[in-house]
Amino acid sequence: xxxxxxxxxxxxxxxxxxxxxxxxxxxTLRWVVLVLLVSTAHAQQCKGTLYxxxxxxxxxxxxxxxxxxxxxxxxxxxxxxxxxxxxxDWSLGEAWAGFWRARVAEGHTFATHTWxxxxxxxxxxxxxxxxxxxxxxxxxxxxxxxxxxxxxxEDVFAKMTGKKMERLWRAPGGITTPRALxxxxxxxxxxxxxxxxxxxxxxxxxxxTFPNAMLLKNxxxxxxxxxxxxxHLGIRSRKDGWAPAVFDPLLTGLxxxxxxFDTLKSxx
Numbered sequence: 001x002x003x004x005x006x007x008x009x010x011x012x013x014x015x016x017x018x019x020x021x022x023x024x025x026x027x028t029l030r031w032v033v034l035v036l037l038v039s040t041a042h043a044q045q046c047k048g049t050l051y052x053x054x055x056x057x058x059x060x061x062x063x064x065x066x067x068x069x070x071x072x073x074x075x076x077x078x079x080x081x082x083x084x085x086x087x088x089d090w091s092l093g094e095a096w097a098g099f100w101r102a103r104v105a106e107g108h109t110f111a112t113h114t115w116x117x118x119x120x121x122x123x124x125x126x127x128x129x130x131x132x133x134x135x136x137x138x139x140x141x142x143x144x145x146x147x148x149x150x151x152x153x154e155d156v157f158a159k160m161t162g163k164k165m166e167r168l169w170r171a172p173g174g175i176t177t178p179r180a181l182x183x184x185x186x187x188x189x190x191x192x193x194x195x196x197x198x199x200x201x202x203x204x205x206x207x208x209t210f211p212n213a214m215l216l217k218n219x220x221x222x223x224x225x226x227x228x229x230x231x232h233l234g235i236r237s238r239k240d241g242w243a244p245a246v247f248d249p250l251l252t253g254l255x256x257x258x259x260x261f262d263t264l265k266s267x268x
């Protein structure tokens with residue numbers, strides 16, 4: 001009798017475990033269906049996709065821009081260089097580590113904008129590219145020097161946040177040379193990211209010549225599906241700041257037109 005009871009108890013345990021597996025599978029299936037329905041509804045609502053990219057810059061509107069992105073639940077692709085900020089420190093210095101860690105936690109994407117934020121001004125006959133720093137220093141970069149200029153951003157950022165960057169890059173000003181592009185490819189950066197005319201949001205232009213109301217109107221009128229948009233975390237030279245006046249209504253207006261936002265990846 002005891003033997004039979006033992007068999008029955010084991011059978012009950014097996015049946016209970018099987019029922020638990022079934023219930024778990026049903027719950028998982030329900031979640032999958034829900035996610036698919038939400039994703040499908042989201043895709044149906046989108047009338048186009050935009051790619052918002054943000055360069056470091058003067059950093060004086062960094063927190064405002066971050067909070068606005070959170071408000072609209074938009075993810076951006078940040079292109080980082082070690083630039084002087086309005087606080088007198090550097091955008092990839094330890095004082096900014098908390099800011100960047102918060103952006104990583106929010107799910108944004110990151111890529112290199114060169115370490116020194118210099119400008120490519122031409123190629124040399126010996127296979128190098130001329131690179132002019134913000135302070136006027138001129139140097140010619142070979143492959144190793146180019147790799148250091150691009151990789152240093154990623155190395156510092158990874159140590160600061162634990163996050164790897166996408167293997168994308170953007171030259172300051174979007175200005176490249178044939179040799180600079182080739183050297184970057186040799187360093188593992190196959191894709192250089194620029195922007196189109198409508199994607200240039202104008203935050204670094206003179207506010208006297210290009211007031212905020214004009215820039216907002218032009219952007220909402222001209223931006224089309226697939227556009228890569230470019231802006232900065234602040235511009236030192238612009239007297240009437242762009243982000244406080246334009247960024248929130250711009251995102252509101254673009255979403256009202258049916259646009260969704262996505263981040264850029266290494267693969268084109």
